[in-house]
Amino acid sequence: AGGNGTLGNPYQVQQVQVGSTSTPSTLTYTIRNNGQVPATSFSIDGTASQGWSYSGCGTQQAPITLNATESCTLTFTLNKANAGNADLVLSSLTIHWIDQDSPSGQTQGMSGTAYTNIYIAPSIAITTNPANNIIVGAGEGFTISAGLTGGYNVAAQTIHAATTTAGISFSNNDCALNSQNSYHCTIEVDVESGAVSGVGQSVTLSNSTTPSMTLTPNMVTFEISAFSWPYGITLNSVGTFAFITNNNSDTITQCSVNGGILSNCTDSGATILSKPSGISLNSAGSFAFIANYGNNTVTQCSINGGILSNCTNSGATALLGPRAITLNPTGTIAFIVNIGNNTIVQCSVNGGTLSNCTNSGATALSGPRAITLNPTGTIAFITNQGNNTVTQCSVSGGTLSSCTNSGATTLSTPRTIVLNPTGTIAFITNIANNTVTQCSVNGSTLSSCTNSGATTLSAPYGITLNSAGSFAFIVNGGDDTVTQCSVSGNALSNCSRTGT
Structure with a gap:
């Protein structure tokens, strides 16, 4: 989703849950024979960093021949499901080959690190205060909070509140979220003095952003009490x-x-x-x-x-x-x-x-x-x-x-x-x-x-x-x-x- 693999700007990869059918993230390296003679019995061995596997460019059991000026592609696949650091350290891998100048074989260690971070999929959770069984009287109110978790560089999401119940007003009924500096926002629901008591009242929530993320839940129910403290x-x-x-x-x-x-x-x-x-x-x-x-x-x-x-x-x-x-x-x-x-x-x-x-x-x-x-x-x-x-x-x-x-x-x-x-x-x-x-x-x-x-x-x-x-x-x-x-x-x- 972003980043360039450096320490200060790691690759950003969205978490893929175990058992998911989503295509896992991959990182490819091109290895080229810049010499004038073929490199035979060419292979890569070693253990990749935890959570990574690799393929291509031959193995010790199935080496390849890399002719002069030819290249092969070494593909690393990220299989880690847990969010957090997932750096790919290349120094644990070694390249092997044989050429006419080295009939007994040569080796070359790989080097460098592909800095990688796995982030959880973005989601928006809706909570209320009180948390449940919301009963409010005239002159009182309650709050609805939207919280963004996960994601990387998520575009601003605007949460809109609306109701058909008479005597209800909002403070900040369009609250904005993004993954840069605004992970939470709050909507205040106020019951006006003339509101009529009744059960089964509701506030509906929608995301006016395109494309929009799903809100869970997208409706808050409450009761207007005949009493107020x-x-x-x-x-x-x-x-x-x-x-x-x-x-x-x-x-x-x-x-x-x-x-x-x-x-x-x-x-x-x-x-x-x-x-x-x-x-x-x-x-x-x-x-x-x-x-x-x-x-x-x-x-x-x-x-x-x-x-x-x-x-x-x-x-x-x-x-x-x-x-x-x-x-x-x-x-x-x-x-x-x-x-x-x-x-x-x-x-x-x-x-x-x-x-x-x-x-x-x-x-x-x-x-x-x-x-x-x-x-x-x-x-x-x-x-x-x-x-x-x-x-x-x-x-x-x-x-x-x-x-x-x-x-x-x-x-x-x-x-x-x-x-x-x-x-x-x-x-x-x-x-x-x-x-x-x-x-x-x-x-x-x-x-x-x-x-x-x-x-x-x-x-x-x-x-x-x-x-x-x-x-x-x-x-x-x-x-x-x-x-x-x-x-x-x-x-x-x-x-x-x-x-x-």
Whole structure:
């Protein structure tokens, strides 16, 4: 394919696999008798360099006569299959002949080296990040990379990406490869904010170069999720709708609930959100309160079925990095978790308004992430990602006091905590090891903590149970999905993905 056989510019030969029917590469030398008399019993002997064989110009078993001014052709055939160095060193070969001046024979050693390199056949491999099961939400994206391997002096190959899916855009959807200085290129696939969720979406790839190399594969499939870095989840009081906060797209998805199935998931219509995290509803199900990590506010929205409307700032103050919110059983006090300063703020609730917000007095916190109350509203449990603990506090009105470590164990960067309807079992999501821990609840103590058995999790954030306590719904920030599990006592089983 190129080169001149010198040390600095070796011959370039494409690899031929063992068993291939392709014609192997050859290198020929012409040997001429420049004398005035015949050279009889002319032959070549010796062992060629590894991977090479030779023929022509006679052998010791079958010598030839090379008359004056005549020549013969010595052909070397490259049989080596492995890529890499394949130099042909001629010094291992010797020429033999007899002439009238040397009836006993003469010899002459060959010399020189034909520097040779075997390169693998060029190919283009397509990879993606994520590598498989690509699920992306609005405002997110993924990458497609093309990698050129092998080849010699390969002409520029232009990889073009296209899709018929609405709401998809590309950055660098024509990326170029060549074997001189550009062995890799990347195409960014972006899901726009208005993209409609759906499975079986695809990006087709083509090579617009002539002649073109084959792309493997030439299509990438993906799913547009109804969620975009889902963070918090809650169900309405009758368990017919689920509301999921999307931290990445500043939206809230609503889904119909039927047993453990979430379906008909669409945008709820909620507005004025900024990295929404925790969400809680009042007991009447008429107002939703959403903690906004992005701008230190709580948004309140009116609820009508699965629609959130008339959203405004609730008026909550004294917030710094709010990540979660919960209301007491009577709906008169809201407790808001602030990871920014390790506090829990309490606010009075009047309809959709939060007022008179002050520090609740909670202590023993380290990177608090979520809060829940027992069914009677007398004890609060707060997850701490900073030291893998759960703090328990006594609740009196809006005051949290006598805060201590609850005793929960087997936690790994805990996020959200929820209690079953009877308040006897606590379930805690762990994003560092993709598990849900279950603990027995005895007053303010969490004990006998073990893995609940939940599966199909990826950076689980929020968790909630239906009112009967028979199903758990867990949002996965790692892959924009929701997992549902059957609940039996302290065990979560039969877990599968839900929510389309």
